[in-house]
Amino acid sequence: MDQDTATLRRFNRTYTQRIGALDESFLGTGRPLGVTRLLFEIGYDGATVRELRDRLDLDSGYLTRLLRRLGDDGLVDVHPDPADRRRRVATLTPAGRNAWRDLDDRSEELARAIVGPLTTRQRERLTEALSTADLLVRAATVHLREVSPTDPVAREAVGRYFAELGRRFPRGFDPGEPDHAGTFLLATSDGEPVAFGGVQHLSDETGEIKRMWVADDWRGAGLGARMLRELEALAARLGHTRVVLDTNGTLLEAIAMYDRAGYTAIERYNDNPYAEHWFAKELTAPR
Template identity: 70%
Template sequence: MTLVDTVRRFNRSYTQRIGALDESFLGTGRPLGASRLLFEVGPDGAAVRDLRERLDLDSGYLTRLLSRLADDGLVDVRPDPADRRRRLVTLTAVGQTAYRELDERSERKARGLLEPLTERQRARLDEALGTADLLIRAATVHLRVVDPVSDAARTALGEYYAELGRRFPGGFAPEPRDDGADALRAPGGAFLVATSDGAPVACGGVRRLDDSTGEIKRMWVAPDWRGAGLGARLLRRLEDEARRLGYARAVLDTNRALTEAIAMYGRAGYREIEPYSRDNPYAEVFFEKPLV
C-alpha cells in the first residue's frame, strides 16, 4: 500500500466515524460545513476575510454558508465600523447557545472515540495524530510574496525578533521596523510569509547584495512547526525567488546560537565562507550556495 492509499483510507475512515457524512453533523441539524463555520466565528466573532483565509474557502461558498447561518438566526453580518470595506460576523444569542451545544457534542464524540482504547493506545494515538496534524498542515501552508511592512510580515518579524532576543547570549536589538524594507521588495528583492489557518508561521526575505548575488535575510519558522520540513521548503522558495530576480549566488549569515538553522543550511548545500559584510553585529557564521 502506498502513502497515497494510506491517506485516502484514513480520510474515508475518519470522516465516517466523526459524522462528517451525516446531513446533521453531531445531531445539530446542520451539515459539517455550516457547523465548522459557526465554531470558527466563535464567541468573539471574526472578519469575513479572516474566515476565508483561515478555512481556505471559496468566497461564494463562504457567502452561502454565512447566509444560511444568518437565515437560521445564528449570526449577524455587518460592516466593520472601523473599515466599511470589511464585514464582521458575530454570533446572536441563539448562535451563542448553538455554539456551546456544538462544542459540548464534539467533546462527547471525541471522548466516545477514545473510550475503548487503553492508556497505551491513547498515548500512541496522541503522538500519531499530533505528528499527522503537523505534517498535513505543513504540506498545506500558503507561502506568498507579501509587502515587508504588511500586517502578516510585521507579525512574523515580531516573533522572529522576540526569539532572537531569547536565544542570543546578549539579547537582540531589532532594527527600526521599516528599515531595509525597500530592499526586500521588487525589483531587487522579495519577502515571503507562510500562513496556516490565517496565521503567520514562517517568513524570510531575499535582497540584492550585488548584481549576481542575493542575500537571504530574516528567515524564521515558528518553534512548534520545526521538524516538519517547513524551513527547508521556505529556503528552497527563497532560492527560487533569488533566481527569478537574476541572482546566480545566494549568501546568508547567522549566529552560532541558531544551531538548527546552521544544520539546515548545511543539508541544503550551503558552505561556510569568510565574512562578506560587517553590517550585522550578530553575524558569526557566513554561507554561500551557487544557484545555477
C-alpha cells in the same frame, strides 16, 4: 511516493467512512448543516460578517440569509460595527451560546465514542500518530507566497523575528533602520505567519538570504528547510548563481540546517555586527 499517496488515500477512505461522523455532530440538531456550521464558526466571541464570509467561503447573499435564519431563531444578533458602519458584527445570544455548547458537547461525545473502545496504550499510540499527522499535514499545506515587505502579515513576521533575536542574543538586538530592500517569501497557515525570508541583491552573481524565520511552534516540521529551498529557487529565478548568508553563533539549529543543506563556511563578507558565521552555496540549475 506511490506508497505514500496510497497510504494517504487509504487513510482518507477509512477516515471519511468512520470519522466523517464527527462532522455529523452538526446534524440532528433540527437545523441544516450550513446554518449549524455558521453558528459554530461565529463562536463565543462573535465575528464580523466579512470574516465569516472569508472563513467559510460563502456568497454574501447566501450568508445574509443564513444569518437571518439564525437571527429568527433567536441564536444570533447582528448589528453594525461601530468602527466601520458598513460592516456588521454577528454575536451569539445566550440561547446561541447554549446551542454552541450543545454542538461542542456532541462533538466531544462522538470523539469519545471513537476513542473509547481502545485500550489506554492504543489511545496513546493513536494520539501520538494523529499529532504527528496533524503537524505534517499542516506543514505540507502551508501556503507560500511572495510578498511585499510592507505587507501587514509580513511586518508581523519580521517583528517576531527581531523579537526572537532580541531574546536570544546575549546583548539583545537592535534592528536599526527598517530596510525593505529585497524580495520576500511568506508562509502562512490559517492566515498566521509561520515562516518568512528574503533574498537581497548583492551582485549580479550573488544573492543574500536574510531574515529567515520559522515560528516557534513550527520548528521540527521541516519548514525551515523548505523555506531555504524556496529562497534558493527564488534567488535562481532572480538570476543569481550563488547565495550567501550570515548568522549568529547562538542560532545553533540554523547553522546545523545550513550545513545539511550544503552550505559551506566562508570569510566575513559584510559588517553586520551581530554576524559571527558566514555561509555560501553555489546554485545549480534545478534538475
